[in-house]
Amino acid sequence: MSELILNINHLSKSFGKNEVLKDIDFTVSQGEVISIIGASGSGKSTLLRCINLLETPTSGEILYHGVNILDRHVNAPKYRSHVGMVFQSFNLFNNMTVLKNCMIGQTTVLGKNKAEAKENAMRYLENVGMAPYVNAKPKQLSGGQKQRVAIARAMAMDPEILLFDEPTSALDPEMVGEVLQVMKKLVDEGMTMLVVTHEMAFAKEVSSRVVYMNDGVICEEGTPEDIFDNPKREETKNFLARFRNTTQEV
């Protein structure tokens, strides 16, 4: 068994009276690629945002290498610098070029010097095929290109784990492929990844574990074969059946 990175115990999150996450228990180990699937509003994104502390959980604990990051004495920004995040709407810094987007975290947060940061940024930009665009501003790029830069920006921080919050949902269909291709490359390199997605074919192909969430709880989890080919729970079957009817095979 490889090293445990995240250990989430009894995590709950409510927005007012609306309980979005109910008593979630969940672990992430080194090298795992976990896909979180489920209907809209099932709490997938909220779980991911809680893990990165973009939302403050109502109760429970999130242990990162055994330290509870919800503790008041934990430096949240420092923790976040170890956990990369890729957003649905890219969230590239509009006031910076592609290269600067990938350098700014390294220089301000990690304290690297400019030359080192640039070299590192260029390596990742090359990896995602965006090296030719270093001087472009985000508004000059297509959605797929923006998302690839966002992945490079997250990777340039040398994170231990990378969170993807529906990375292809805001993209035009013809751009989904280029982003998934980049993500597949990361999987091959052994990156630990947590992916909230509606791309079932992708989830099935690359995941080491699939988590199906329904109504704020983890309804079923297992290997891709378990979930996609032999789902045990009725809810999972229904969800996947609905999915097969509404989307084409990729």
Place this chain on the structure above:
Amino acid sequence: MNFLALIGASDNDILGKLGSDIAKLWRDAAPQYLRGARDTLILAVVATAVGCLIGLFCGILQTLTYSKNDLFIKKAIIWVVKIIVRVYVEVFRGTPMILQAVFIYFGLPYLTANSLRFDVITAAYVVVSINTGAYMAETVRGGILSIDRGQTEGAMAIGMNHFQEMVKVVLPQTLRNIIPQIGNNLIINVKDTSVMFIIGYAELFAAHKAYVGATYLYFPSALVTMVIYLIMTVVCSLLLRLWEHLMDGPENFNLATTDSLALTSGMNNYPRGRRKRRAAR
């Protein structure tokens, strides 16, 4: 004798008289007007700049947040600071600048038995700066609120703290968005510093008042003063447009090679401005 003829006939006379009046005025008092214009402009520019700094500072204070995990003392301090900023904004936005000048220049010595008094020039700079600061505080607050939440989340996600987020990501974008408002304030200041005559600050309007007090050429002097004000404000607004343009940077970028992953060949040429479109035609 019809009405048009009356106007036409007397028009030449009136314009001729106006011309000779202005010529006389300019011979007599051009240096006073020009010195007044210079002092107006310096006061307006300096006070707007200082006001922007005050506004930036107050705007940031007003957008401070705390989470429920923070210590009570931190929450209390943030709460008190926000109230102080709000009171400052409401008082200085809600009272006429002319009375603020009276308060600072005459009121402070009165209340402190002369132990705290400013000279005219300092008082003018202080009043206009503080007044502009109150308006800019709200402008900056609005500017910060207008930046998409995704920008801060992106910054948080790579581990920036609140201060770094603000300085590197939010404020540069805010600044770009509020330049039109800074321009507004500068132009308002160029004109509204005229109320500083109340404490005897010698700016352009004071020059006008001094001259008409001596000669009774009231309207010609007002016209000259107006034109000088207009020239100053138009120049200011052109310079601000230039600044905006510079901050936007180039519209196109150079592409070294094509993108191997995308189906499209990229957008190395992305014409947006009218100028570009005309060139393409």
